[in-house]
Amino acid sequence: MTTLRCAVLDDYQGVAESLADWSRLAEEVDVRFVRTHLDGPDAVAAAIADCEIVVAMRERTPFPAELFERLPALRLLITSGMRNASIDLAAAARHGVTVCGTASNSEPPAELTWALLLGLARRVVPEANALRTGGPWQSTLGADLHGRRLGLIGLGKIGAKVAAVGQAFGMDVAAWSRNLTDERAVEVGVTRVDSLDELLESSDFVSVHVQLGDRTRGLLGADELKRMRSTAFLVNTSRAAIIDQEALLQALHEGWIAGAASDVFDTEPLPADHPLRTAPHFIGVPHLGYVTRRNYEGYFQGAVEDIEAFLGGEPVRVLG
Structure with missing residues (x-):
């Protein structure tokens, strides 16, 4: 044989x-x-x-x-x-x-989403690094979740699981996608907003949960990121190309948003000299969503x- x-x-x-x-x-x-x-x-x-x-x-x-x-x-x-x-x-x-x-x-990527979101909100990485290196004791102020709006781009299996955790934290959860129906929003128990602009402008935390395709590639560019609040945070555990990466770098360096976290990148493994490795107010992990x-x-x-x-x-x- x-x-x-x-x-x-x-x-x-x-x-x-x-x-x-x-x-x-x-x-x-x-x-x-x-x-x-x-x-x-x-x-x-x-x-x-x-x-x-x-x-x-x-x-x-x-x-x-x-x-x-x-x-x-x-x-x-x-x-x-x-x-x-x-x-x-x-x-x-x-x-x-x-x-x-x-x-x-679908549970692992939903769980990682919350690890990243909480890491951003409570400034876990800079505070942990300061503790390990003898830096200042308490140098940042964390962002509250309770009573704040979590905006979900996409409400499929993963998005719905992320929504449930946000609700448990006492957040106002809203969602948008081109195909999102009122029936699906009611089923998950979230507010459906009429446009992406409305979601970005009204949310304190934005998390991406749509599939990459022709209609979602570059969905969040410079114009969209500028619509977010300067105090808001952005999390992407879907695909890097949904967010314009150059625009994301500019948003972080120029303070359009308070911070961002990503589990996905335009090139993987991420090159050693990739600018996101040193971008301010950014948490990156090496595509651990399903790991x-x-x-x-x-x-x-x-x-x-x-x-x-x-x-x-x-x-x-x-x-x-």
Whole structure:
């Protein structure tokens, strides 16, 4: 029997092997784990051109049409989660590649949203750094949540979970998106506002929870950020391109807003000289929204199930 080759990409923490029972595949598949990021199609093609199966972690490694042309052996591509905008599904189909997904949970990114929002509101990073380095004892004033408005851009699964926590804090929660209906707002128990401008102008905290697409790319540019209150905070755990990154830098440096936090960036991993690393009043974390043990167990155990089903001739969770 010919052994198939499988590469598990972007295993940054070196945990993929321990979070699923890959031994179930041992008789038919040789699995290798790639811990370093393969930057660009050339590096990806050179590293996995011999693989019939590839497991991709979210959108860390894009699979555009040109890459499929350089992976002639590839037959099965698995992505964590059931949606991956960085995979050209049409190209995959043309090259005879089956694309499958795995289960994913919406709780982790909602939880991280609150870690970032609270970190901004209570100035956790500068105060913690001052404590560790012998700096001044209490140098900032925190922002209150109770009685303040939380403005959500998007009210899907994640946005609704963020809304519930805001309500528990006693916040006035409002939401806007192009597709948001009165019925959905009532269901979640939030105020639907008529326009993005109204949401930005009236909110003390703004959190982004829409998918990236043609209508949301650059949704928040300089004009929109200037509409926010100078005391307001902005959190993005969705996709970087929803916010114009140059405008965000200008907003932080010129004080249009009180601060911002992001889990997502235009280039990932973030280059060492990226200006957001040193931007004032900014908290950045390296795309941790889905990086929890339970989610990873679901991803990698699901990947094993996907491979078994594919080998059995009945693929599951097929995308496209």
